[in-house]
Amino acid sequence: MISIKDLQVSYRLGTRTIHAVDGVTLDIPDGCIVGIAGESGCGKSTLMKAIYGDITSPMHLSRGSITYGLKSAKGRQVTAQNIREEWFKSISYVPQSSMNSLNPVIRIREQFIDFPGTDSNKKRVLERARAYMGKLGLPPEAMDSYPHQLSGGMRQRMMIGLATFFQPELIIADEPTTALDVVVQKDILMLLMELQEEMKNTILVVSHDMGVHYQVTHKMLIMYAGRVVEYGDTDSVFSDPQHPYTKMLIDSLPTIGDDSMRGLMASAAGASGDRAYRVEPKLHEVKPGHFVAQAAAAPAAHSVGA
Numbered sequence: 001m002i003s004i005k006d007l008q009v010s011y012r013l014g015t016r017t018i019h020a021v022d023g024v025t026l027d028i029p030d031g032c033i034v035g036i037a038g039e040s041g042c043g044k045s046t047l048m049k050a051i052y053g054d055i056t057s058p059m060h061l062s063r064g065s066i067t068y069g070l071k072s073a074k075g076r077q078v079t080a081q082n083i084r085e086e087w088f089k090s091i092s093y094v095p096q097s098s099m100n101s102l103n104p105v106i107r108i109r110e111q112f113i114d115f116p117g118t119d120s121n122k123k124r125v126l127e128r129a130r131a132y133m134g135k136l137g138l139p140p141e142a143m144d145s146y147p148h149q150l151s152g153g154m155r156q157r158m159m160i161g162l163a164t165f166f167q168p169e170l171i172i173a174d175e176p177t178t179a180l181d182v183v184v185q186k187d188i189l190m191l192l193m194e195l196q197e198e199m200k201n202t203i204l205v206v207s208h209d210m211g212v213h214y215q216v217t218h219k220m221l222i223m224y225a226g227r228v229v230e231y232g233d234t235d236s237v238f239s240d241p242q243h244p245y246t247k248m249l250i251d252s253l254p255t256i257g258d259d260s261m262r263g264l265m266a267s268a269a270g271a272s273g274d275r276a277y278r279v280e281p282k283l284h285e286v287k288p289g290h291f292v293a294q295a296a297a298a299p300a301a302h303s304v305g306a
């Protein structure tokens, strides 16, 4: 389990400081897919980077803590201090536009061998990697290609392969399907779901597409202006959204008989339009496992601080 307590992550810009994540308290259980949605700039990537331990200037952790219920292969407790040593071992990150992160002038097999965590027996690593990539639906020769020789979908599959090769307990996928066509998007998401079912690890998926969240995730985290407005089981959040912002995101999805297709790719980007919400950092449990920010809590709710 990952336990986040009163987390504030900020960017220093000259004399100005932006609190991109502001007072987030959250428990993420093991073995589930958690979807993160919210409009552009609400702090999703910043929260993901903080969880991944990728905190570099001008970003800094100004308050709060993250504890990881993760152990390294050697049985050492993973902490915010040593997490970098676990990158691509017990924790992986598939960044935005990750399919463009492959070095264009180096064959994929070489990039794989140089990957952090691969053992020194290159032949053995390559054999295992080829077998694994085959399992992910990539032809054997894909490993011998240069990135530009593969389609966007194949490159993204390759990135997901690299991120999952060591069976990390936690995978963070920041908009893993952006820039892919709808059919390939579906394939990639299905792949992530299958891998999660097999590995029983935790996957955090950032997406603007509420349809993706509905199909893929077990839990939903809705963010607004650096804060969590709602968090709970996906079924509960979609069937009984509590916060007006969550309601509006879900309303943008098409319903049966809605032929306008307005929400087919329901985008959370800028979805709040002219409306602005004031979100309190404290969450209330409105029903078991379903939390909502104070301003929109039902009167009978009891405060648990998430």
Ligand SMILES: Nc1ncnc2c1ncn2[C@@H]1O[C@H](COP(=O)(O)OP(=O)(O)OP(=O)(O)O)[C@@H](O)[C@H]1O
Pocket: 011, 013, 018, 020, 038, 039, 040, 041, 042, 043, 044, 045, 046, 047, 058
């Ligand atoms: N390197 C940076 N320097 C300064 N400010 C930043 C930096 N990265 C992000 N921010 C600011 O932090 C806030 C949150 O950004 P973040 O990228 O986390 O949002 P996001 O929800 O992931 O957005 P998107 O959906 O567009 O990726 C925004 O106001 C953004 O401008």
